[in-house]
Amino acid sequence: MQSSASYTIGIDFGSDSVRALLVDTRTGEEAATGVAYYPRWKEGAYCDAANNRFRQHPLDYTESMTRAVRDALAEAPAGAGDRVVALAVDTTGSTPVAVDASGTPLALLPEFAENPNAMFILWKDHTALEEAAEINRACRAAETDYSIYEGGIYSSEWFWAKLLHVLREDQAVADAAHSWVEHCDWVPFLLSGGDDVAKMKRSRCAAGHKALWHPEWGGLPPESFLTGLDSRLAGLRDRLFTETYTSDEVAGALAADWAERLGLPAGIPVSVGAFDAHMGAVGGEIRPFYLSKVMGTSTCDILVAPQDAVSAGQSVRGICGQVDGSVIPGMLGLEAGQSAFGDVFAWFARLVAWPLENILATSDAIDAATRDRLIADTRSAIIPKLSDAAAALPISTDVLALDWFNGRRTPDADQALKGAITGLNLGSDAPRVFRALVEATCFGARRIVERFIEEGIPVEGLIGLGGVAKKSPFVMQTMADVMNRPIQVARSEQTCALGAAMFAAVSAGVYPDVSAAMAKMGGGFDAEYAPDADRAAVYEGLYQRYLELGEQVERITHGRREDAAPAQPHERAMPEGAIK
Structure with a gap:
């Protein structure tokens, strides 16, 4: 490990705001924090709560992220920004968006700037109830149940249901959408200057828990299953992804223009993204068979288990998925939760x-x-x-x-x-x-x-x-x-951002793996409630x-x-x- 202080930044995109946390990689000390609220979301723009529609404009993410990082650096020790060695991002999910071939969300194009269907579909958007029901019927009728490793029931909160709903509802968006990406995949791609969606590194966490991805059937469900749901899905599988990556891997290097906007060194590693609760479990020093409960607007409950603790082919019914490496690489990550807390x-x-x-x-x-x-x-x-x-x-x-x-x-x-x-x-x-x-x-x-x-x-x-x-x-x-x-x-009030900072430290080579980063950078516990x-x-x-x-x-x-x-x-x- 380096002899002089180095820092990583964890950027945590929540439902209402984004937090940037600057962390000392040697001690886990939280050196500075910046928080910025999404201005359009705060005004209720593009949402219709009565009809379960919750959309977020990509500019809310980019503008608020910039303010949060800048604010964190402003209160940090002198020169800390120059000693940031990596950053990582977590987001809510499933929060997908339609993009063009360059990976640009359609809402950033002039013709779609005010169209909610061209924006990120927030995790709690439930407009796709009918599509989720169709996916469940199709999975139960298929020779292979593609929902088996996602608890056996597909939710309207997840990737395929949401994009299918939008493709059916909005022909203009359907015609313009080259592909679809999760929020946690788009931000690292953006920060590293990506301009070809085919080269975007997709999160194992997001793909395995929300998009029916599993190695057993070669990645995403086959074309025949998808087109059986709706002919509008024809060809989309080839424009999505096959490979997925854990968050200890590097998604790219921080691009010069974003380095200037954020006040960080250009070229530092940007980790592959993941969902907030999964990185939060790492920030909260999760250990095998302990249920980590991230308790906010909703709850996301995370449990990790050694691979040999679950027999091959065993599926845990009724949860939100079991995915190799979605929390800690090399361990099985299992997710559950409550839609409202x-x-x-x-x-x-x-x-x-x-x-x-x-x-x-x-x-x-x-x-x-x-x-x-x-x-x-x-x-x-x-x-x-x-x-x-x-x-x-x-x-x-x-x-x-x-x-x-x-x-x-x-x-x-x-x-x-x-x-x-x-x-x-x-x-x-x-x-x-x-x-x-x-x-x-x-x-x-x-x-x-x-x-x-x-x-x-x-x-x-x-x-x-x-x-x-x-x-x-x-x-x-x-x-x-x-x-x-x-x-x-x-102890930490920012466990999601802290977990992201730990992943950043691994991607920068400060620590060899996530367990070592947790041991050195964890904040421990400051309360216990006994029954x-x-x-x-x-x-x-x-x-x-x-x-x-x-x-x-x-x-x-x-x-x-x-x-x-x-x-x-x-x-x-x-x-x-x-x-x-």
């Missing part, structure tokens, strides 16, 4: 804030400056105050909620499902309902753990990462009580009622929409000794 709390905060936005905002009883400050202060205090009030309440056996407000990701992806709240009466106030929503998200998290165990994958511990894990003791204690397991919380035995006993009964409520909602939903019903996972007895 923090978003559930944010929804309730918006609900109770309705009078602020629609009554107080138009009142002339006070001056405009005081009114605006009062609205802003109240809005920011809603969730903390609700958390304090809910924490002071006893566990209610009356109010019960279901967390599927944005559909269900795991187990058994089904984005047609909806949330529910039951047991309300005239005494059900906001803190009681909020507590039920928190409990529901924790029940959903427990169901994920149980699915891994049912499928023969032990869960030996839990690691909490992300904004909710760091900022909400109430949620974390409830999680520990519902799970009846202790939960460690990673309370009395509360855990009460939650055991409530959890069973949660499962019953879920069954009722599924029956109601699919009584209306039989075509959307997912394939049901096979029954499998829980192995002895699976809980360790």
Whole structure:
């Protein structure tokens, strides 16, 4: 390792903003951070929440990334920018976009600048429900089930469903789209001056978990399967990719123009990209059979296992995929998650804030400056105050909620499902309902753990990462009580960006592999929540009622929409000794 200080930069693209983290490769010290929010997204541009459409303009990414990196370097030690030896990027996913042959997103072309279909389709966009249902039917009817290593159920949140929906909806985009790329693949390609999409290095993480890629059938599903879905897919496979790469590999060298824009040395390695939770698991020092929970607007739950821990051909049903090297090269990465977590709390905060936005905002009883400050202060205090009030309440056996407000990701992806709240009466106030929503998200998290165990994958511990894990003791204690397991919380507030910085250090040759980078650059843990035995006993009964409520909602939903019903996972007895 180098004797003088060197730095890497991890760039983490979230749903609302991008973070740039400057990390000392010798110690893992987080030397500086820059955060920039997406301006168009913040204004709600190109989105239609009522119809589950969430799109992001590529300029939001490039402009915000530039500001975040520049801001981080401005607060860094003198000369630190000159000692940056590599950078890496993580993004949300699946967040694909249509591109031309040069790899340029269509929204960056004048004729498509305001067309949402030419923009990145954010992970939580659910406009492709019908296409996902068709893909599931096709996979079940095919001689080879191409969804088997993605949990056996394909989601509307993923690559093929989204692009097929856009190709059907927008002929102009369909005609102009030479290929499609994930956000985590496009940014490294852009930064390294790529101008031929055929030469783009594609992420193993993104391809394996979201695009039905697997070595068993030679990469992507065959042309016959794709054209059987829709003739519009004819020829696209050849314009996509065959090979994929893990994130310890170099995607390219930082181009001179981007080096100047960002204030970094030209020619430094840019790592192959990956999804945020997968790099976040590395930043949170994941270890085999520990479930790493990145807890933000949604959750993404990551587990790694040695290759020999899962027998050849074994598939873990109902999760979001199992991919060799998607987290740590040389190990199997398994992904699960919840489509809404923090978003559930944010929804309730918006609900109770309705009078602020629609009554107080138009009142002339006070001056405009005081009114605006009062609205802003109240809005920011809603969730903390609700958390304090809910924490002071006893566990209610009356109010019960279901967390599927944005559909269900795991187990058994089904984005047609909806949330529910039951047991309300005239005494059900906001803190009681909020507590039920928190409990529901924790029940959903427990169901994920149980699915891994049912499928023969032990869960030996839990690691909490992300904004909710760091900022909400109430949620974390409830999680520990519902799970009846202790939960460690990673010290870093920026584990996704930290994980990216670790991958950058490997691609620069500072460390020989990811495990060595984690050992030297990891920040450890600064909190642990232990379950309370009395509360855990009460939650055991409530959890069973949660499962019953879920069954009722599924029956109601699919009584209306039989075509959307997912394939049901096979029954499998829980192995002895699976809980360790």
